[in-house]
Amino acid sequence: MNSLNVIVCIKQVPDPQQLSKITLDPIRKTIRREDVPAVINPLDKHALEEGLRIRDEYGGRVTVVSMGPPQAELACREALAMGADEAILLCDRAFAGADTLSTSYSLSLAIKRIEGFNMILCGNETVDGSTGQVPPQLADFLNIPHVTRARRIEFTKEKTARVERSIEYGYMVVEVTLPAIIAVTKEINVPRIPTVSGILEAHQREVKVWAPKDIEAEEERIGLAGSPTQVVDIFSPEIGRKGEILRGEPEEVAKLLVQRLHELGVI
Numbered sequence: 001m002n003s004l005n006v007i008v009c010i011k012q013v014p015d016p017q018q019l020s021k022i023t024l025d026p027i028r029k030t031i032r033r034e035d036v037p038a039v040i041n042p043l044d045k046h047a048l049e050e051g052l053r054i055r056d057e058y059g060g061r062v063t064v065v066s067m068g069p070p071q072a073e074l075a076c077r078e079a080l081a082m083g084a085d086e087a088i089l090l091c092d093r094a095f096a097g098a099d100t101l102s103t104s105y106s107l108s109l110a111i112k113r114i115e116g117f118n119m120i121l122c123g124n125e126t127v128d129g130s131t132g133q134v135p136p137q138l139a140d141f142l143n144i145p146h147v148t149r150a151r152r153i154e155f156t157k158e159k160t161a162r163v164e165r166s167i168e169y170g171y172m173v174v175e176v177t178l179p180a181i182i183a184v185t186k187e188i189n190v191p192r193i194p195t196v197s198g199i200l201e202a203h204q205r206e207v208k209v210w211a212p213k214d215i216e217a218e219e220e221r222i223g224l225a226g227s228p229t230q231v232v233d234i235f236s237p238e239i240g241r242k243g244e245i246l247r248g249e250p251e252e253v254a255k256l257l258v259q260r261l262h263e264l265g266v267i
Contacts, residue, residue, distance in 0.1 A: 002158070003059035004118045006051040007111055008084070009138070010044040010066045012075040013128045024234050031128070040075045043123025045082075047184050049191040050153065051121050052083045058155075060118070061085040065110055067095055067103060073207050081194035081202035088114075092211040097224030100133040106222050107134070108141035109215035117179060119161070124149055124183040135183035146181040147174055151188050 014022055014036040023032050040048070051062045064079040066072055067090035076087035090106055098106065111120065120142075125132040132148065139146035151171060152164035159178045164171045166185055176182070194202075212222055220226060244260070246253045261267045 004054055005060045005116050006054055006062050007114060007117045007120045008044070008048045008051045008062060008064050008079070009107060009120065009122045009134070010048060010064055010075055010079060011041045011123075011126050012038045012066065012068050012072040013041045013126055015039045016042060016127045019127070024236060026234065030231070038071065038074070040078055041123050041126045041128075043125065043184065043186060045123075045191045046186055046188055047121040047123050048079055048082060048084065049189045050184055051119075052192070053189065054119070054153075055085075063088065063114055063117070065107060065114075066090070067098070067106055067110075069096075073209075076207045077202045077205075078194065080205050080207075081198040082192060083198065086208070087205075088208045088210060090211075090215070091209050094212050094219065094223050097227060097230075098222065099227035099229045100129070100131055101137055101228060102222055102224075102226040104134050104137035104141055105226065106212075106215065106217060108138055109217055110210060111138075111142065113215060118159075119178055120144075120181040122181065122183045124185050132183070135181050139181045142181070144179050144181060145176050146183070147176050148183040150182045150184045153182060153184075153188070 014033055015038065018036050021036050023035070025032050048064065054060070055062050062084045064076060064084045064087045066076055066088070070091055072091065073089055076089050080087050088110060090110055095106060111117070120138070122135045124135070135148060136146055147163045147165060149166045150163045151166045154162050156162045156175065160175055161178060161180065161182070162173060162175050163182060164173055166187065212219065224230070246256045246260070248256070258267070
């Protein structure tokens with residue numbers, strides 16, 4: 001197998017360990033992210049680790065591509081600290097408000113500018129959206145095959161990858177011709193921890209920042225304007241609970257419980 005050039009798509013998301021701190025903005029109809037620390041989406045970090053392992057074994061380069069506000073540069077630098085060779089950030093107010101289709105369109109244009117890639121790796125979904133739509137949509141824009149829910153990747157012959165896909169009660173094995181997009185699950189590996197020297201070096205390296213004009217994007221297809229799915233309204237559901245205590249002997253309480261559940265329409 002010759003050297004493999006891998007592109008890894010990452011997204012900066014609210015720290016899933018602190019999702020309880022997230023609140024909703026009723027005016028912008030979005031979640032308030034500023035009060036919650038941001039990190040690389042966990043599954044994207046597994047995708048990055050897999051890309052680094054492939055490069056370490058076969059040679060080549062790992063290029064990270066992300067889209068987000070200026071603070072997403074921190075996620076790109078973390079990727080560089082882990083060992084990525086290059087980081088590109090799509091950053092402009094015109095990209096704001098993008099749904100999965102608009103995001104995939106923008107990422108595809110950026111990727112088309114990167115010459116000689118053999119594989120694109122993504123996390124199977126993100127913790128803030130959990131749609132799992134970006135990898136298949138990105139594959140459609142690039143007109144290349146894709147595999148989702150990957151838990152293992154190996155190379156059987158030139159330009160062919162054999163992938164184990166997690167399915168209910170087991171897995172299935174598929175072969176895909178490269179270049180291809182593969183969306184991974186957490187079972188595929190354990191991401192490495194950046195070294196101190198890697199962190200220090202990452203802060204000295206360049207993160208390329210591209211605007212819509214740099215990728216020759218059509219304005220009506222990016223950001224909120226290019227998003228066919230939009231949030232019309234948001235609300236926090238009111239949750240009310242009440243309890244009843246049934247007393248008596250076990251057999252008597254069991255009968256009362258069944259009767260009460262019938263009255264409530266539960267059974």
